[in-house]
Amino acid sequence: MKLAVWTYEGPPHVGAMRVATGMQGLHLVLHAPQGDTYADLLFTMIERRGHRPPVSYTTFQARDLGADTAGLFKSACQDAYDRFKPEALLVAASCTAELIQDDPGGLAETMGLPVPVIPLELPSYQRKENFGCDEAFLQIARALAQPMARSEQVSCNILGPTGLGFRHRDDITEIAALLREMGITVNMTAPMGARPSDIARMGAAHFNVLLYPETAESAARWAEKTLGQPFTKTIPIGSRATRAFIEEVRALSGSTAPVDDSRLRQPWWAASVDSTYLTGKRVFIYGDGTHAMAAARVARDEMGFEVAGLGCYNREQARPLRALAREMGVEALVTDDYLEVEAAIEAAAPEMILGTQMERHIGKRLGIPCAVISAPVHVQDFPARYSPQMGFEGANVLFDTWVHPLVMGLEEHLLAMFRDDFEFHDAAGPSHHGGHAPQAVHQDAAQPAEPAPAATAAAAEGGSMPPEAAPPSPVTPATNNVIWLACAEKELKKIPFFVRGKARRNTEAFASQQGLSEISVDTLYEAKAHYAR
Amino acid sequence: MSTGCRNAPVLKERGQREVFCGLTGIIWLHRKMQDAFFLVVGSRTCAHLLQSAAGVMIFAEPRFGTAIMEEKDLAGMADANAELDREVARLLARRPDIRQLFLVGSCPSEVIKLDLAKAAERLSVAHAPHVRVLNYSGSGIETTFTEGEDACLASMVPVLPQTEAKELLLVGALPDVVEDQALDLLARIGVSPVRCLPARRTDDLPAVGPNTRFALAQPFLGETAAALTRRGAQRIDAPYPFGAEGSTLWLKAVAAEFGIAPEVVDQVTAAPRARAEKAVAAAAETLRGKRIFFMPDSQLEIPLARFLTRECGMQAVEIGTPYLHADIHGAELDLIAPGPVLSEGQDVDKQLDRVRAARPDLTVCGLGLANPLESEGLATKWAIELVFTPVHFYEQAGDLAALFARPLRRRAALSGLAPHLEAAE
Ligand code: SF4
Ligand code: SF4
Numbered sequence: 001m002k003l004a005v006w007t008y009e010g011p012p013h014v015g016a017m018r019v020a021t022g023m024q025g026l027h028l029v030l031h032a033p034q035g036d037t038y039a040d041l042l043f044t045m046i047e048r049r050g051h052r053p054p055v056s057y058t059t060f061q062a063r064d065l066g067a068d069t070a071g072l073f074k075s076a077c078q079d080a081y082d083r084f085k086p087e088a089l090l091v092a093a094s095c096t097a098e099l100i101q102d103d104p105g106g107l108a109e110t111m112g113l114p115v116p117v118i119p120l121e122l123p124s125y126q127r128k129e130n131f132g133c134d135e136a137f138l139q140i141a142r143a144l145a146q147p148m149a150r151s152e153q154v155s156c157n158i159l160g161p162t163g164l165g166f167r168h169r170d171d172i173t174e175i176a177a178l179l180r181e182m183g184i185t186v187n188m189t190a191p192m193g194a195r196p197s198d199i200a201r202m203g204a205a206h207f208n209v210l211l212y213p214e215t216a217e218s219a220a221r222w223a224e225k226t227l228g229q230p231f232t233k234t235i236p237i238g239s240r241a242t243r244a245f246i247e248e249v250r251a252l253s254g255s256t257a258p259v260d261d262s263r264l265r266q267p268w269w270a271a272s273v274d275s276t277y278l279t280g281k282r283v284f285i286y287g288d289g290t291h292a293m294a295a296a297r298v299a300r301d302e303m304g305f306e307v308a309g310l311g312c313y314n315r316e317q318a319r320p321l322r323a324l325a326r327e328m329g330v331e332a333l334v335t336d337d338y339l340e341v342e343a344a345i346e347a348a349a350p351e352m353i354l355g356t357q358m359e360r361h362i363g364k365r366l367g368i369p370c371a372v373i374s375a376p377v378h379v380q381d382f383p384a385r386y387s388p389q390m391g392f393e394g395a396n397v398l399f400d401t402w403v404h405p406l407v408m409g410l411e412e413h414l415l416a417m418f419r420d421d422f423e424f425h426d427a428a429g430p431s432h433h434g435g436h437a438p439q440a441v442h443q444d445a446a447q448p449a450e451p452a453p454a455a456t457a458a459a460a461e462g463g464s465m466p467p468e469a470a471p472p473s474p475v476t477p478a479t480n481n482v483i484w485l486a487c488a489e490k491e492l493k494k495i496p497f498f499v500r501g502k503a504r505r506n507t508e509a510f511a512s513q514q515g516l517s518e519i520s521v522d523t524l525y526e527a528k529a530h531y532a533r
Numbered sequence: 534m535s536t537g538c539r540n541a542p543v544l545k546e547r548g549q550r551e552v553f554c555g556l557t558g559i560i561w562l563h564r565k566m567q568d569a570f571f572l573v574v575g576s577r578t579c580a581h582l583l584q585s586a587a588g589v590m591i592f593a594e595p596r597f598g599t600a601i602m603e604e605k606d607l608a609g610m611a612d613a614n615a616e617l618d619r620e621v622a623r624l625l626a627r628r629p630d631i632r633q634l635f636l637v638g639s640c641p642s643e644v645i646k647l648d649l650a651k652a653a654e655r656l657s658v659a660h661a662p663h664v665r666v667l668n669y670s671g672s673g674i675e676t677t678f679t680e681g682e683d684a685c686l687a688s689m690v691p692v693l694p695q696t697e698a699k700e701l702l703l704v705g706a707l708p709d710v711v712e713d714q715a716l717d718l719l720a721r722i723g724v725s726p727v728r729c730l731p732a733r734r735t736d737d738l739p740a741v742g743p744n745t746r747f748a749l750a751q752p753f754l755g756e757t758a759a760a761l762t763r764r765g766a767q768r769i770d771a772p773y774p775f776g777a778e779g780s781t782l783w784l785k786a787v788a789a790e791f792g793i794a795p796e797v798v799d800q801v802t803a804a805p806r807a808r809a810e811k812a813v814a815a816a817a818e819t820l821r822g823k824r825i826f827f828m829p830d831s832q833l834e835i836p837l838a839r840f841l842t843r844e845c846g847m848q849a850v851e852i853g854t855p856y857l858h859a860d861i862h863g864a865e866l867d868l869i870a871p872g873p874v875l876s877e878g879q880d881v882d883k884q885l886d887r888v889r890a891a892r893p894d895l896t897v898c899g900l901g902l903a904n905p906l907e908s909e910g911l912a913t914k915w916a917i918e919l920v921f922t923p924v925h926f927y928e929q930a931g932d933l934a935a936l937f938a939r940p941l942r943r944r945a946a947l948s949g950l951a952p953h954l955e956a957a958e
Pocket of ligand 1: 033034035036095096554555556575576578579580582638639640641671672673674
């Protein structure tokens with residue numbers, strides 16, 4: 001038993017729903033109690049879908065338990081078939097139904113429905129949402145795809161996009177266009193947008209492009225073995241990775257067509273002098289393994305940031321993430337415990353967080369700007385505009401969205417020079433965040449702010465601006481039992497807020513290194529000199 | 534005198550339901566009871582439900598969480614209990630501000646027959662006197678949406694202290710601002726003392742006994758009413774305090790029980806009632822003559838249909854409710870003019886067929902159904918907003934009507950802009 005306050009992944013049947021909802025002509029019958037129907041709102045509210053997910057729930061109740069839950073399941077299957085006439089039926093149990101052991105797969109098979117019935121085994125007490133996606137897609141592929149003759153033209157399948165995926169909609173547009181430019185036909189994109197009859201033609205492609213290992217790696221491996229299709233290993237997030245991806249695709253396809261990269265602005269945007277201020281910004285990166293690792297590389301190699309922390313919530317990606325963290329000289333954080341993530345971020349005191357919607361909230365609480373790079377995401381992470389993470393346009397988008405929460409270069413200098421100007425003081429925050437002037441709030445755990453129901457969760461915001469730090473007290477105990485003298489605390493306040501956290505942390509580290517028990521103004525500047533580079 | 538819809542035939546349906554389970558009540562209950570913690574003993578699904586329903590507005594650690602059961606807990610009962618004890622001890626050590634802990638049962642904990650009543654007893658002893666541990670079921674196999682609040686409040690009744698005093702007990706979790714208004718009105722009418730269940734803090738818990746008179750503020754508290762009745766308390770039967778009319782009838786019923794004449798109520802409430810009527814009239818301009826369809830959801834459907842038909846001039850096509858309690862909904866049914874279909878339970882696809890056939894001007898439904906109906910050109914109002922928003926009594930009557938008017942006004946405002954809203958059929 002493990003206490004969870006917030007979770008990064010839902011249960012595995014929600015993963016199966018993401019696959020089913022992304023597809024067309026497929027229906028999922030889920031043996032589950034009524035409350036599990038909440039999952040529909042993830043798709044209809046957060047993703048703003050205008051259709052109900054293609055899912056029928058049996059909604060058995062306590063009084064059915066002693067009676068005939070199996071009968072209930074069969075009639076739900078029959079009703080779903082009669083009403084929706086799907087090309088194939090997925091059947092699965094949620095956590096509760098798993099315990100009553102009705103065997104949905106076996107039951108559905110005996111019904112003799114005229115379409116393929118694909119049973120899913122989703123161990124709810126061991127695995128999570130991403131596993132559910134991966135497993136559902138694997139079973140669909142196994143049930144429907146057959147080895148067949150390759151298409152005459154060089155073609156590939158794009159694997160991985162699902163319902164509720166972070167920017168999947170735009171990533172596949174971007175990558176499909178890139179492949180087309182290289183002269184490669186897209187045979188099929190799945191699960192998102194595919195019908196069961198499309199999956200049946202999976203084997204016609206020459207190779208697979210795996211965009212999201214979290215949701216489709218098992219299917220890609222199966223296709224490699226059974227259909228003889230190699231798959232791409234590079235995730236094209238960032239300009240370097242996109243170029244590496246193009247090379248990988250060239251090797252797999254023999255394509256020699258030139259790729260037009262004139263739309264790629266991110267390298268020049270990063271090199272131009274205004275971006276100098278980004279140098280060495282300490283960022284904490286956390287998300288699903290794939291997005292976190294990609295973000296870490298972009299942060300270090302394409303933005304000139306310093307990676308101050310790197311973590312993921314899915315153990316499936318722990319190994320490569322640990323290796324990358326080692327290479328970057330940080331300790332990997334592999335956990336799905338929200339409180340642990342919060343504590344790690346607090347300890348690292350980064351200048352920016354690249355995380356999920358949860359880290360956005362951690363950032364708000366700790367006063368650290370945050371940009372979202374990975375699921376789980378909220379309604380504002382499904383923008384109306386085209387906003388991919390992958391390919392050349394994705395690289396442009398990364399630059400813009402990561403820089404947006406920060407104070408701009410020239411503005412940073414002005415803030416430092418005129419820090420006592422009553423209008424231009426640091427507490428005003430970045431000038432391009434009009435409605436976000438930070439106020440002095442410092443909430444402790446005992447006084448949570450008002451929670452909003454999903455019903456009011458429509459606030460549109462790009463990044464979150466931090467609130468001002470806590471007001472100074474005469475002497476402030478720091479971590480490690482070092483005391484800030486009032487004068488030093490006051491001096492610290494004069495340092496612009498976006499570097500204040502770093503200054504505080506460095507000074508404390510310096511003081512305890514030197515065996516000092518108090519921090520004076522001198523200590524502050526000695527520390528500054530010590531860490532200067 | 535007409536008995537309205539009280540004896541109207543009820544369409545009973547048993548099919549697929551599209552509604553939250555009782556765990557959802559935790560979202561508003563944990564805000565109301567400021568020193569209580571709600572610990573769901575359940576699965577990752579339960580945790581995910583809470584998070585999705587709460588909209589994940591995380592600024593700090595909330596006062597609820599889920600003890601997620603894992604494979605090894607399912608293997609042997611002894612383990613699960615020991616694990617639970619350990620998690621509770623850890624939680625209480627980290628949150629010394631917690632005085633009241635609710636162990637909330639879920640479908641998985643009930644199916645494996647984890648005895649949370651016993652666990653609560655054991656943990657109460659272990660953590661007395663600082664923390665009291667209670668338990669109730671919020672599971673989807675036992676409870677529907679607002680029934681979770683009912684189960685929670687009912688679990689508190691047996692441990693309330695005994696009293697012989699004649700007191701009014703106001704039952705139902707109301708937003709503080711609304712509760713304060715109600716207490717103020719009651720005081721000015723001369724009803725006192727008044728206590729509240731739930732109380733904001735554990736130290737303010739009410740006492741109960743044979744002279745207690747209680748009035749429900751919410752139409753879904755049947756189990757709590759039964760538990761209070763078992764303690765000898767008597768229920769004051771009344772319509773619910775939605776709208777000017779409902780608020781007045783509710784106050785008059787309470788006043789009568791305390792020997793206060795209706796004229797006193799009229800006098801005290803004249804000003805707020807006039808304000809309410811004026812505010813409702815503004816929204817009613819949009820609502821008058823419009824047809825409304827209620828999908829079963831919060832059990833607020835019947836009182837709201839009464840308010841919207843009688844005070845806002847709407848026409849009810851179908852009033853669905855997860856459960857129809859002749860007892861606690863009777864006074865409301867008396868007031869609703871015959872005509873609408875009354876339905877209990879759900880078979881969601883069939884019910885959606887009826888919505889499509891009737892093409893009402895407004896459909897009240899859950900979040901999972903709202904955008905799909907909107908994309909078919911049907912305006913909707915999310916039911917969950919009705920339990921999160923202050924809507925009771927006079928000062929909120931206009932807000933309540935406006936909640937229903939807004940989707941219609943919005944459609945009118947955007948009508949030139951979104952052709953697909955009208956086109957899709
Ligand atoms: S219906 Fe049951 S399993 Fe599902 S969230 Fe509610 S209590 Fe948990
Ligand atoms: S409303 Fe709250 S939970 Fe929703 S996106 Fe905005 S900050 Fe996040």
